[in-house]
Amino acid sequence: MKLTEKQKNCPYCHEQADYYAEPITGGFNDIGCGLIHASGNWYMSSWDFDVMKVADNPVIACPMCKRPLNEEEK
Numbered sequence: 001m002k003l004t005e006k007q008k009n010c011p012y013c014h015e016q017a018d019y020y021a022e023p024i025t026g027g028f029n030d031i032g033c034g035l036i037h038a039s040g041n042w043y044m045s046s047w048d049f050d051v052m053k054v055a056d057n058p059v060i061a062c063p064m065c066k067r068p069l070n071e072e073e074k
């Protein structure tokens, strides 16, 4: 699987801070959602200030750049 430059540099599916990628909408101190990296998989999470929810099943692809996230790059 060859990644495009956009996919390699996509902030929405690469960790920007501890485990978190860039929020897809909103901000970390506001209401938002984005991807979170945990134990080799990416999960969709959403938060409302201090209340955070994380989906049970891993995300299969980045919603922004379409990079497959269910197959880790070696």
Ligand SMILES: [Zn+2]
Residues within 6 Å of the ligand: 007, 010, 011, 012, 013, 014, 062, 063, 064, 065, 066, 067
């Ligand atoms: Zn991406």
